[in-house]
Amino acid sequence: MSVVVTVWLPALSSALFHPENHSADKCNFCRDTNLAQGKLPACVESCPTKALVFGDLNDPNSDINKMLSIKVIYRDKEHLGTKPKLFKAAFHKGEV
Secondary structure: OEEEEEOOOOOOHHHHEOOOOOOEOOOOOOOOOOHHHOOOOHHHHHOOOOOEEEEEOOOOOOHHHHHHHHOOEEOOOHHHOOOOOEEEEOOOOOOO
16 A cells, blocks of 8 residues: 655646646556556655655555654544545644
8 A cells, every 4th residue: 555745745736637638637646657667656756855755554664654653644634534545744843
């Protein structure tokens, strides 16, 4: 199971539009492209500040599990019981 921790997310609007019909696409973390080739999602690879972390929650030694163990983490709409897999960590105290 994969997850991204977002500390700071740059504008990625151009990456979330379908190139042929120019409609908004839901992000699938580059499942059909980068992940299929064993690479990280494009946003994680290209982030100049290394603010995005992607990994396997089932691997206790993964970078994502290390990050989850040391950072204060938030998940949007967790109270709805949907168990979101996108975690957010504050960059500065009081953010998110």
